[in-house]
Amino acid sequence: MPEYMEVMIRTIVAFSLLLIGARFLGKQTISQMTIFDFIAAITLGAITAALAYNVRLKPHTLVFSYIIFVLVIFMTAFISTKSRKWRKFFAGDPTVVIQNGKILESNMRKMRYTLDYLNQQLREKEVFNIDEVLFAIIETNGTLTVLKKPQYRNVTRQDLMIATNPESRLPIELIMDGEIIEKNLKENKLPQTWLNTELNNRNLHLKEVVYAVLLANGNIYIDTYRDHLLAPIDKE
Template identity: 50%
Template sequence: MIITKVIGKHTITQMTYHDFVSSITLGAITGNIAFNTSLKSWNLIAALITFSGIAFLVAYISIKSRKLRKFFSGKPTMVIENGKILEQNLRKLKFSLDTLNQELREKEIFDIEEVEYAVLELNGKLSVLKKPEFRQITLKDLSIMSPDKAHFPLELIMDGEVIDENINQGGLSREWLFQQLNERGLAVNEVCYAVKGTNGGLYFDLYQDKIKNPTDPE
């Protein structure tokens, strides 16, 4: 846990070539520390610390140098350009048409003719830009004024406890929160979760939901 925190969150989210190798190697070394009694623990711990240092150094250097970042992590590859499938790039990536269609379907694209550009990112995910006629209409396209700026949700109560840090960060106060509770006839210990939403509205979820027969999906 400590080593993963030091190396960074990208180790578990993006999984580039470097991150993949680092994760596999660190897992193997950690597994040997836990279960391999034929090897000296000190040697394994030294290997773990050494490789962790190398992984951190490579990650740090990659941030500083774009050329080294491309070498260690690779670079995105175009697989569809101007609506045309780039078969040569697919072959280089060992990426079949079946896999390409599967990735598109996961993005709710069932007709490949809708795609203008498709790029296989460093983390193995497919990014897609649809042709203009297939893109979703936005408020700007309709010349409609957008609503007021949205705010990040602010959690006020969780598991029946007031989160003072969030209240202070949001420029609110306990007095304001208790006033909101009083207006709704609620006490803090009755509330499982309370959040101030992106539009400024308040949402309260109570421990007593008054749902006698919850629906179980089959």
């Protein structure tokens, strides 16, 4: 077999293995990662990359290595769900970096966490005054969680004692790319005749609709292919 054909086949196999492994391990591996998740993702990528282009290595040995590593990750995740001690060992603990408006320099030094990066992450949370912060915590995946002091928190409807309409479900997608999502209609016991009536009331045909969703408050959001905007800002 020509070398370029072998590389092409190995690349397709490597991609397929990576996709299967990611589906098997679940969403956590591809979300914002802990240290362990980062090591796992890097290693899986290195193995599949070697499978894709390193023709000197036998494919079956790399596939075997990949399967073993996926099983190790899976078993580690399983053990972590059963034991808090092991979960802390693999993922680490959150670290408080601000308490009652005071920066905890010793905790930051242990993580080699700089003031510049702290300020950047605070700004991303729309915090420009450290004195507003009651607690700031570095989570195990490296993100910053901020709890503001009570006087600086956003006012809610509950604070103002304003009545709200109860919402008991998620929005339901009805139409996508001009096609009715029949599965969602059946699961939520929504007749297609009702949807057709809603479109007719708006003088719309199915093929004109890009996206339609039944919102939690009972209203329907509909977006059409023709937006009727005189100067759309997304034109290049």
